[in-house]
Amino acid sequence: MERVREDFPILSKVMRQGASLKYLDSGATSQKPIQVLDAERRFYTESNAAVHRGSHLLAEQASEAFESARQIIASFIGAEVDETIFTKSATEALNAIAYSFGNPGSGRLCLKPGDKVVVSEMEHHANLIPWQQLCKRTGATLAWFPITKDGRLDLSNLDEIVDASTKVVAITHQSNVLGTINPLEAIVERAHAVGAVVVLDACQSVPHMSVDVKQLGVDFLAFSGHKALGPTGIGILWGRAELLDLMEPYLFGGSMIESVTMENATWASAPRKFEAGVPNMAQAVGLAAAVNYMSDLGMDSIHKHELALTEHALNALNEISGLTIIGPNSMESRGGTISFTIEGIHPHDVGQVLDQDGIAVRTGHHCAWPLMRRFGVSGTTRASFYLYNTIAEIDALAEGIKNAQKFFKVN
Amino acid sequence: MELESLYQEVILDHYKNPHHKGLSAESDIQVHHVNPSCGDEITLNLVLRDGGVQSVTWNGVGCSISQASSSIMSELVTGKPVDEAMRVLESFSELMASKGSQSGDEEVLEDAVALAGVSKFPARVKCALLGWMAFKDAVVQVNGREEDAR
Numbered sequence: 001m002e003r004v005r006e007d008f009p010i011l012s013k014v015m016r017q018g019a020s021l022k023y024l025d026s027g028a029t030s031q032k033p034i035q036v037l038d039a040e041r042r043f044y045t046e047s048n049a050a051v052h053r054g055s056h057l058l059a060e061q062a063s064e065a066f067e068s069a070r071q072i073i074a075s076f077i078g079a080e081v082d083e084t085i086f087t088k089s090a091t092e093a094l095n096a097i098a099y100s101f102g103n104p105g106s107g108r109l110c111l112k113p114g115d116k117v118v119v120s121e122m123e124h125h126a127n128l129i130p131w132q133q134l135c136k137r138t139g140a141t142l143a144w145f146p147i148t149k150d151g152r153l154d155l156s157n158l159d160e161i162v163d164a165s166t167k168v169v170a171i172t173h174q175s176n177v178l179g180t181i182n183p184l185e186a187i188v189e190r191a192h193a194v195g196a197v198v199v200l201d202a203c204q205s206v207p208h209m210s211v212d213v214k215q216l217g218v219d220f221l222a223f224s225g226h227k228a229l230g231p232t233g234i235g236i237l238w239g240r241a242e243l244l245d246l247m248e249p250y251l252f253g254g255s256m257i258e259s260v261t262m263e264n265a266t267w268a269s270a271p272r273k274f275e276a277g278v279p280n281m282a283q284a285v286g287l288a289a290a291v292n293y294m295s296d297l298g299m300d301s302i303h304k305h306e307l308a309l310t311e312h313a314l315n316a317l318n319e320i321s322g323l324t325i326i327g328p329n330s331m332e333s334r335g336g337t338i339s340f341t342i343e344g345i346h347p348h349d350v351g352q353v354l355d356q357d358g359i360a361v362r363t364g365h366h367c368a369w370p371l372m373r374r375f376g377v378s379g380t381t382r383a384s385f386y387l388y389n390t391i392a393e394i395d396a397l398a399e400g401i402k403n404a405q406k407f408f409k410v411n
Numbered sequence: 412m413e414l415e416s417l418y419q420e421v422i423l424d425h426y427k428n429p430h431h432k433g434l435s436a437e438s439d440i441q442v443h444h445v446n447p448s449c450g451d452e453i454t455l456n457l458v459l460r461d462g463g464v465q466s467v468t469w470n471g472v473g474c475s476i477s478q479a480s481s482s483i484m485s486e487l488v489t490g491k492p493v494d495e496a497m498r499v500l501e502s503f504s505e506l507m508a509s510k511g512s513q514s515g516d517e518e519v520l521e522d523a524v525a526l527a528g529v530s531k532f533p534a535r536v537k538c539a540l541l542g543w544m545a546f547k548d549a550v551v552q553v554n555g556r557e558e559d560a561r
Contacts, residue, residue: 347474352535365449365450369450378450379449379451
């Protein structure tokens with residue numbers, strides 16, 4: 001894994017006061033290897049044209065590059081090609097599902113008063129608000145799994161929360177704040193037993209571990225390209241073919257139609273149905289390059305590397321007095337995202353002192369405000385790791401936190 | 412070092428011992444402001460008398476910059492005629508927008524010039540402005556009410 005750093009030009013950027021960059025904010029967005037940047041550039045310099053239109057060679061090559069990107073990404077998550085839809089982001093993907101579930105055109109998928117949607121208290125706003133607002137629109141009820149004090153889903157009332165009225169269970173695979181990896185098996189089994197679909201927010205899992213939609217048994221999955229070494233402006237919505245067939249599209253326009261008259265229109269089948277307009281082609285090609293990059297390294301090696309970093313980080317952070325880990329304080333079912341608070345120092349101030357040493361972390365509520373309330377904090381400092389991080393960077397983080405404590409005279 | 416220029420001693424003092432923190436029992440108006448990007452919050456009580464700021468009290472959670480800035484603001488505007496307080500506010504807003512090019516007029520801004528370094532850190536400007544914007548909003552709302560009554 002040491003060698004990968006050379007592929008990421010930004011990692012050698014000189015930060016404030018000549019400090020080297022220690023990028024511990026991949027949970028927000030990952031850095032991009034040169035292979036991804038080259039793939040995007042190559043698309044623009046060699047095959048740029050609007051896909052699925054035009055009769056010229058460039059249009060053909062662009063369509064070929066775009067569709068082959070879809071194939072690479074589909075196979076990366078164990079999905080069928082036609083079930084793999086390009087969106088502009090994971091946020092858009094989750095909103096697309098929630099929109100369809102509020103549209104009477106989606107038939108039996110459309111929610112009605114008395115139906116229930118289940119989420120969890122650890123959801124990112126992107127997997128909470130679309131469902132919350134869907135419930136407001138349709139008269140359905142929103143329920144959620146509470147979180148235990150060590151940052152796990154409390155599934156003790158699984159059968160009561162996911163009851164016969166439940167139509168959707170929307171849950172994160174790995175918490176973007178706590179690092180918790182959620183036990184999907186029991187949730188999927190219960191959801192399917194009552195006829196509900198499971199929507200998985202996989203933004204924090206697909207970039208970091210092997211994810212196979214068929215093995216997981218979920219019905220929908222969303223992830224973003226930019227957290228997975230890919231470009232911004234591209235996300236993936238995966239759904240089971242029979243569900244995508246029922247769903248009404250949320251964007252209308254070019255390339256998503258089967259036929260159009262002045263009075264009416266019918267839709268192409270998925271994935272086209274959900275890809276109105278000229279798509280983000282170079283970004284799709286870039287994401288495929290990112291996926292190839294990860295596949296070449298092997299998802300298991302990437303995951304193992306991140307677990308080693310996480311274990312080292314937990315040990316180092318636990319030695320700092322006044323530091324509280326928010327989330328699982330053990331290696332069991334957790335990934336490389338660690339949130340913490342420092343007694344007497346606000347996260348913003350911790351982040352500021354760390355920034356002085358070139359250490360980039362995220363501070364604040366991490367788009368998971370209800371989770372912050374659950375833990376009674378206004379925000380946390382979060383370090384999140386990826387394949388390019390090193391043990392030395394984690395040691396620098398621990399040292400930086402101690403410097404912050406000295407600076408603010410709290411220890 | 413940049414860090415010391417950002418976190419001047421005056422700021423750390425106000426952070427440790429904030430002035431006017433703790434809400435008054437009575438007020439002309441109470442406003443609640445949030446910084447949605449970080450979740451910091453302030454509740455501010457304002458009492459105006461005879462065209463002047465009689466009292467500003469506040470409570471909230473936030474970083475050292477937002478807490479110190481709210482403390483300094485409340486100290487600065489209390490006892491001033493409202494229009495003068497608004498001029499101080501404008502002067503402070505201008506300083507915060509200066510991207511490090513201004514050091515602030517000490518005669519107008521007093522302790523608040525210690526926050527000049529914040530303007531070099533765009534992500535922190537909102538922290539410094541949280542309490543000030545709450546105060547501005549409170550004044551506007553009270554004045555608006557009086558207009559309506561007329």
